[in-house]
Amino acid sequence: MAATPQALASNSGHPWLPSTSARKPRFFPPPYSLRAFQTTLSSSKSSKTIAKDSTLLAQKHSIGGTTEIRRLCKMGNLKEAMNSISRMDSEISNLDLETYCSVLQLCAEIGSLLDGRKVHSIISSSETEIDPVLSSKLAFMYLKCGDLREGRRLFESLQSKDHPFLWNLLMYEYARNGDFEESVHLFERMWFSGIRPNSHTFTCILKCFANLKWGREAEKAHGFLLKLGFDAHNAVGNALVSLYSKCGRIESAVLMFDEMPDKDIISWNSIISGCVLNGLAEMGVELFTKMWFAGIPIDLATLVSVLPALAEIGHFRVGSVVHGYSIKCGLGKEITLSNSLLNMYSKCQNLDDAVRVFERMGERSVVSWTSMISGYSRDGRFEEAIALFVKMELEGIRPDLYAITTVLHACSCHAAIEEGKFIHNYVSRNGLDSDLFVANALMDMYAKCGCMEFARSVFDGTINKDIISWNTLIGGYSKSSLPNEALGLFSEMQLKMKPNCVTMACILPACASISSLERGREIHGHILRSGYLLDGYVANALVDMYAKCGALPLARLLFDRMVVKDLISWTVMIAGYGMHGYGKEAISIFNEMKREGIQPDDVSFIAILYACSHSGLIDEGWRFFNIMRNEYRIEPKLEHYACMVDLLGRAGRLTKAYKFIESMPIKPDGTVWGALLCGCRTHRDVKLAERVAEHVFELEPENTGYYILLANIYAEAEKWESVKKLRERIAGRRLKKNPGCSWIEIKGRVQIFVSGDKSHPHSKKIELFLESVQRRMKDEGHIPKKIYALMNADDSLKEETLCGHSEKLAIACGILNSPRGKPIRVTKNLRVCGDCHEVAKFISKMAAREIILRDSNRFHHFKEGRCSCRGYW
DNA sequence: ATAGGGTTAG
Numbered sequence: 001m002a003a004t005p006q007a008l009a010s011n012s013g014h015p016w017l018p019s020t021s022a023r024k025p026r027f028f029p030p031p032y033s034l035r036a037f038q039t040t041l042s043s044s045k046s047s048k049t050i051a052k053d054s055t056l057l058a059q060k061h062s063i064g065g066t067t068e069i070r071r072l073c074k075m076g077n078l079k080e081a082m083n084s085i086s087r088m089d090s091e092i093s094n095l096d097l098e099t100y101c102s103v104l105q106l107c108a109e110i111g112s113l114l115d116g117r118k119v120h121s122i123i124s125s126s127e128t129e130i131d132p133v134l135s136s137k138l139a140f141m142y143l144k145c146g147d148l149r150e151g152r153r154l155f156e157s158l159q160s161k162d163h164p165f166l167w168n169l170l171m172y173e174y175a176r177n178g179d180f181e182e183s184v185h186l187f188e189r190m191w192f193s194g195i196r197p198n199s200h201t202f203t204c205i206l207k208c209f210a211n212l213k214w215g216r217e218a219e220k221a222h223g224f225l226l227k228l229g230f231d232a233h234n235a236v237g238n239a240l241v242s243l244y245s246k247c248g249r250i251e252s253a254v255l256m257f258d259e260m261p262d263k264d265i266i267s268w269n270s271i272i273s274g275c276v277l278n279g280l281a282e283m284g285v286e287l288f289t290k291m292w293f294a295g296i297p298i299d300l301a302t303l304v305s306v307l308p309a310l311a312e313i314g315h316f317r318v319g320s321v322v323h324g325y326s327i328k329c330g331l332g333k334e335i336t337l338s339n340s341l342l343n344m345y346s347k348c349q350n351l352d353d354a355v356r357v358f359e360r361m362g363e364r365s366v367v368s369w370t371s372m373i374s375g376y377s378r379d380g381r382f383e384e385a386i387a388l389f390v391k392m393e394l395e396g397i398r399p400d401l402y403a404i405t406t407v408l409h410a411c412s413c414h415a416a417i418e419e420g421k422f423i424h425n426y427v428s429r430n431g432l433d434s435d436l437f438v439a440n441a442l443m444d445m446y447a448k449c450g451c452m453e454f455a456r457s458v459f460d461g462t463i464n465k466d467i468i469s470w471n472t473l474i475g476g477y478s479k480s481s482l483p484n485e486a487l488g489l490f491s492e493m494q495l496k497m498k499p500n501c502v503t504m505a506c507i508l509p510a511c512a513s514i515s516s517l518e519r520g521r522e523i524h525g526h527i528l529r530s531g532y533l534l535d536g537y538v539a540n541a542l543v544d545m546y547a548k549c550g551a552l553p554l555a556r557l558l559f560d561r562m563v564v565k566d567l568i569s570w571t572v573m574i575a576g577y578g579m580h581g582y583g584k585e586a587i588s589i590f591n592e593m594k595r596e597g598i599q600p601d602d603v604s605f606i607a608i609l610y611a612c613s614h615s616g617l618i619d620e621g622w623r624f625f626n627i628m629r630n631e632y633r634i635e636p637k638l639e640h641y642a643c644m645v646d647l648l649g650r651a652g653r654l655t656k657a658y659k660f661i662e663s664m665p666i667k668p669d670g671t672v673w674g675a676l677l678c679g680c681r682t683h684r685d686v687k688l689a690e691r692v693a694e695h696v697f698e699l700e701p702e703n704t705g706y707y708i709l710l711a712n713i714y715a716e717a718e719k720w721e722s723v724k725k726l727r728e729r730i731a732g733r734r735l736k737k738n739p740g741c742s743w744i745e746i747k748g749r750v751q752i753f754v755s756g757d758k759s760h761p762h763s764k765k766i767e768l769f770l771e772s773v774q775r776r777m778k779d780e781g782h783i784p785k786k787i788y789a790l791m792n793a794d795d796s797l798k799e800e801t802l803c804g805h806s807e808k809l810a811i812a813c814g815i816l817n818s819p820r821g822k823p824i825r826v827t828k829n830l831r832v833c834g835d836c837h838e839v840a841k842f843i844s845k846m847a848a849r850e851i852i853l854r855d856s857n858r859f860h861h862f863k864e865g866r867c868s869c870r871g872y873w
Numbered sequence: 874a875t876a877g878g879g880t881t882a883g
Contacts, residue, residue, distance in 0.1 A: 105875070108875080109875085137875095140875075140876095144875090144876090165875080165876075168876060168877080169875095169876060172876065172877075199877075200876055200877050201877090202877090203876095203877040203878055204876085204877065204878095206878080207877085207878075233877090233878095234878075235877050235878045236877090236878080237878085238877095238878040238879070239877080239878045239879095240878090241878085241879090242878065242879070264878090265879080266878050266879045267878085267879085268879085269878090269879035269880080270878070270879045271879090272879085273879060273880070274879090299879090299880095300880070301879050301880045302879085302880090303880085304879090304880040304881055305879070305880060305881090307880095307881075308881075335881090336880060336881050337880090337881080338881090339881045339882070340880080340881045340882095341881090342881095343881060343882065344881095365881095365882095366882085367881060367882050368881090368882085369882090370882045370883075371881075371882045371883095372882095373882085374882065374883070375882095401883090402882060402883055403882085403883095405883060406882070406883055409883075437883095441883095
C-alpha cells in the first residue's frame with residue numbers, strides 16, 4: 001500500500017507542511033510502523049536518551065495511552081484526554097508528536113488556553129524534541145486561544161515560515177484585537193519575504209483596510225487582486241464590497257456586487273449593510289425585497305442589516321412583517337435581532353412596540369438596555385431613560401461605555417444637570433471616569449447644561465485629553481458666552497496639538513462674540529493653511545465671524561466663494577445683512593436662497609424678520625411672517641413674535657403691537673414685551689410704557705436693562721419724580737446695573753474701557769480729544785443729551801460721565817492710535833447711548849473716518865456724519 | 874481541506 005502524500009497528509013492532519021522526501025518518513029509515518037517511528041525518534045536523540053531500564057515499560061504505557069488519548073481527542077473529550085496525559089506524565093514517559101498535536105488541536109478548537117499551556121509545559125519538561133510541526137501547532141493553539149503574545153513568540157522562533165497559514169492566522173488575530181496596522185505590517189513583511197498570499201490573506205487584509213478606512217488602497221488592492229485572479233473568490237469579492245462600503249465608496253461597492261457571478265448570502269448581506277451604512281436606506285430595503293422575492297435565503301445577518309434601514313425610512317409596517325418572519329424562522333430568541341427590532345420600533349416613533357419587544361426578551365444585553373435608553377431619550381422622556389439606566393444596573397447588567405455615553409447624551413440634550421450629576425457620581429464610583437469617551441461625554445453634558453466650571457474640572461482631571469476633549473471645552477466656552485476663556489484655551493491647545501476643523505468651528509464664534517477681527521483673521525489664516533475651508537461648518541462659522549466683526553464685505557466675499565451653500569450658510573448671510581441694517585440685501589439673499597431650492601426653516605425666518613425690523617421694512621416683515629405661517633407652515637416661536645412686535649413698535653403702531661401680543665397663542669416672554677417697551681421709548685409713550693414695563697418686570701425681575709430703559713423713558717419725558725421712584729425700586733431690589741464697557745483692538749491688542757475709566761495710559765489725550773469734539777459740536781449747534789447719563793452715575797459726576805462713556809473712550813482711543821483711513825471698530829456690551837451715537841456721527845465726519853460700532857443689538861456704521869441704522873435701533 | 878467575507882446601541 002503506497003503512502004501517497006495526500007494520504008499521509010490526511011493521516012497527520014498537516015497537509016500544508018512542506019513534503020520533502022527527506023522529512024516524509026519522520027513526520028508522516030504510516031500508522032502501522034509506529035514502533036519504527038518511535039525508534040527513529042529515540043535514536044535521533046543524541047544526548048537526551050531515555051533511561052534505558054524503564055524505556056520498554058514507558059513505551060508500553062505510552063503506546064497504550066497514545067491510542068486512548070487519540071481516541072478521546074477524536075471524540076472531542078478534552079477533559080479525559082488531559083486526565084490521561086496527566087497520568088502518563090507521572091510515569092516517566094513521552095507521547096509521540098502526533099498525539100501532542102492532536103491534543104493541541106483539540107485545545108485550539110475548544111479554545112482552552114489553560115489546557116493548551118499545560119500540554120506545552122508537559123512537552124517542555126519531557127524529553128520530546130520540539131520539531132517544526134509541533135512548534136507550528138503550538139503557535140496555532142496559542143493564537144486560536146487568544147494568547148497573541150505567546151503565539152507571536154512561537155511564530156517568530158519558527159525556522160521556516162514559508163506557508164501563509166500561520167501568517168494569516170496571526171494577521172487575523174491582530175485584526176480581531178483591533179490592531180489593524182500590525183496586521184497590515186505583517187502582510188507587508190510576508191509579501192517581501194516572498195511568501196505567496198492566498199485568498200484568506202487577502203480577505204483579512206481587505207478587512208483591515210476597511211477598518212482603517214483606507215479608501216484609496218481599495219482601488220489599488222482591487223486592481224491587484226484582479227490581476228492575480230483572486231477576485232473570483234467569493235470571500236475576497238465580498239470583502240471588497242465591504243471595504244468599498246466602509247470607505248464611503250458605495251458606487252464601487254454596488255458595481256463590484258453587480259459583477260459578482262455567484263453572489264452568496266454574504267454578498268447580499270454585505271451590500272445591504274453597505275447601503276445602509278452609506279445613507280442609502282431605500283436602496284438597502286429595495287435589495288432586501290429583491291432578495292426576498294427571488295427566494296434567496298435570508299438569515300439573521302440579513303434581517304439585522306435591513307432593520308436599521310427600515311427604521312431610517314420609518315417603514316415600521318414592513319418592519320413588523322420582518323418581525324413576524326423572524327419568529328417563524330425560529331430567530332425570535334436571537335438577542336441581536338430583538339435589539340434591532342426594538343431599535344427599529346423606537347426610531348419609528350413606536351416606543352410602545354419597542355417596549356413590548358424589550359419586555360418579551362428572555363435575555364437582555366447591555367445593547368438592549370442602551371437602545372431602550374436612547375429610545376426614551378429620543379422621545380424626550382429622559383427621566384425614564386435615566387430610570388432605565390438605574391434599573392439596568394440593579395439587574396446586574398454592567399453598563400459599558402456606550403451605555404454611559406448614551407445616558408449622558410440624554411442628560412445633555414435636555415440640560416438635565418441633576419440627572420447628569422447623578423450619572424457622574426455613578427461613573428466616579430465605578431472608576432469609569434478614566435475612560436476618555438466617558439470623560440468627554442461628561443464634559444459635553446456639563447457644557448450643554450451651561451455648567452462650565454464642572455466641565456472644566458472634568459477636563460482638568462483627564463490625563464490623556466484628546467482633540468475631542470479640547471474641542472468640547474472650547475465649544476462649551478464659546479456657547480456659554482465665555483469667549484475669553486475659549487480663546488485662552490485655544491492658545492493653550494495649540495502648544496499641545498494641531499487643531500482640526502471642529503476646533504475652528506468652535507473657536508470662531510468666540511471671536512465673533514467679542515468682535516475680535518484680529519483674532520478672527522489669525523484663525524482664518526490658520527484655516528487656509530490647513531485646508532479646512534472646504535469644511536462646510538468652518539466656512540459657515542467664518543462668514544458668521546466676519547459679519548459679526550463688522551467686516552460685512554469680507555463675509556459676502558467668502559459666502560460667494562463657497563462651493564456648497566447649505567441652509568446655515570444662507571441664514572448666516574441673511575442675519576449678517578440684518579444686523580448691519582441692510583434689509584433690502586437680506587431680502588434679496590433670502591429670495592436667492594429660495595431660487596436655489598433651499599427651504600427656509602424657523603431660524604432663517606428669525607433672521608429675515610430681524611433684518612426687516614432693523615431696517616424699518618414693515619410691510620416686507622409682515623409679508624415674510626405670513627409666508628412663514630401659510631406657505632411653509634412654520635409655527636411662529638417667541639423669537640418671531642418678538643421681531644414682529646419690534647417691527648410694529650418701531651413703526652409707532654404701539655396699540656396694534658399691544659393687541660398683537662395679547663392675541664399670541666403662546667405665552668409672551670420678557671423679550672416680546674421688552675421689544676414693545678423699546679417701541680414705547682422711540683415714540684415717547686410713557687403711559688403705555690408703564691403698563692408694558694410691569695409685564696417685563698414680572699417676567700424678568702433680575703434684568704436691570706429694562707429698569708434702565710423705563711428710567712430713560714421717564715427722563716426723556718422729564719418725569720424726574722418717577723425716575724427717582726424707579727431708582728429706589730432698583731436699590732430696594734439690590735440690583736446692580738450691568739456696567740457698560742467697550743473695547744477696541746489696536747495693533748493686535750484689545751483695549752477695554754468702562755465708563756469714567758481714567759486708568760488708560762492715553763487717558764489724558766483721550767479726554768482732551770473728546771473735549772475738543774464737544775466744543776466743536778457746541779459750535780455747530782449740537783446740544784449734549786445729558787439725560788442719558790442719569791442712570792449711570794451720581795449727579796455730581798453727570799457732566800463728566802457724559803464725556804466718559806465707554807464707547808466714546810474707545811472710539812477716541814481708536815482715532816488717536818490708528819493710521820488715517822483705517823476704519824475704527826468698537827464693540828459695546830450694552831446698547832449704544834443716544835448721546836454717544838450723536839458724537840460718533842460727528843466724529844466720523846470731523847475725522848473723516850469710518851466708525852463701525854457693534855452694540856448688544858446691532859451694528860452702526862458711521863460715515864460722513866450719518867449712521868447706517870437711520871434711527872432704527 | 875485546521876482560517877476568511879455580512880450583524881444591533883452611540
